Amino acid sequence: MMLSELVSTAEAVAATSSRLAKIDALSQLLAHADADELPALTGLLLAAPRQGRLGVGWRGMSALDVTNAADATLTITDVDDALDTLAHTSGSGSTAARSAALTALAARATAPEWDFLSRSMRGELRTGALGGVLLDAIAKASERPAASVRRAAMLSGDLGVTARLALSGTAAELDAVGLEVGRPVLPMLASTAATPTAALEVTGRASVEYKLDGARIQVHRHGDEVGVYTRSLADITHRVPEIVEIVRALPAHDLILDGETLSLDEDGGPRPFQETMSRFGADVARELVLRPWFFDILHVDGRDLLDEPLSTRLHELERVVGEWRMPGIVTDDPDAAEQLSREALTAGHEGVVVKGLDAPYAAGRRGRSWVKVKPVLTYDLVVLAAEWGSGRRSGWLSNLHLGALDPTGEFGEPGEFVMVGKTFKGLTDELLRWQTEQFPPLETRRTQSTVFLRPEFVVEIAIDGVQRSPRYPGGIALRFARVKGYRPDKTPAESDTIQTLRALMRG
């Protein structure tokens, strides 16, 4: 398939706010492609190339001195080969070779193709939350039930592989995609309620558990081999040896566990989320010891548990992980749930998650089986710009301009971000330093006071609510916004939407 066909479809998808029209356009594209092209094609569409991180940044790309081609000649396979070369060219002395490979690719691409490719390679989604739409498009193009496609995607953790199987395999092959120890699955997510009582009304009898403000981990074990993965399925095994050791000591040979990890201070209180995440990054501060709290079990010793009700899974979890279990109670009594929530907050945690006892483990859309309750309102927003600080903060990029995702294009283009406020509250010296280093490579333009950025950084913001504001394009502004920390585990497409924030006005 020609790259130009992919690019014009991506443009058409970005240009319409109709979910059905998006599904239609994508399913036609998928049906046209050769089966072997599908993993590469889906990776490019989702701005998550199948080769993984390519290490190409805005700076490197904008420095290329190249004239794009006049005519479209590149195929998806040509691009995939070029990305293979880039991914395999690393280490010292590779800069020139990488730059040559990029230049060659840019010279073969037309201007619109190169615009698309350079965004896709850098992991920038123009098309908003495309994953769910693509799942439905795969179902439509392959004429397989959406539920089968969704399940295969959850279990393989890979939409490209799912697309190939759905479009070129048999129905039985698609349904046979199973849980595999060592291959991470998409995590189950929660919806939100205002109080534990309201959450219980949604779920019925439930496991009410502490919600720790740490980082999600999924752990796979086969004998002595242990793998630890993040919420976005990145492998962080070598960064968390203490968790590996704990999992190796559990009484099972094969295991898949879901949980949260966090480090504690000397008094046993939780350390800030930011410190936990720093352990996942490049500079490993080993003195911060992480501990896991497991809240779900998907497999144990040859037995898949994800279709079992939570009550069965919790029983197995208790048996296998013992003291490493997430604190919680099983109840249908609102008073007991409220009491546990108060306890969690007193211990410095974020709130509770209320989980229906009959529900199987299911990933994908946010379901009603898990409901989180956080008394402090926090939202994940995208940094659109930063202003130079003054006084004690002078020389640092400080006051952040915050944007909420507009997936449907109600206030502009679909997938763009609508500004909802500014804040520098909560920014520590360390964060100021970090921002000042990280932001300039993403600069799109600047004024004397402000550096405007490509929307790549997701930041978690606590607010007291929102208020009407004629000043901002979405008609609302955040009240008392303060920074809780960056969310490197989330992409801008996973950030909170303007519609979610506007709903607070009615609530």
Ligand SMILES: Nc1ncnc2c1ncn2[C@@H]1O[C@H](COP(=O)(O)OP(=O)(O)OP(=O)(O)O)[C@@H](O)[C@H]1O
């Ligand atoms: N007991 C628990 N059960 C499930 N998830 C928990 C629990 N304690 C903490 N968590 C965390 O809360 C998250 C559940 O909320 P959600 O599915 O909305 O994910 P999220 O978008 O990362 O949310 P948040 O920003 O609130 O952590 C999980 O991803 C997990 O990291």
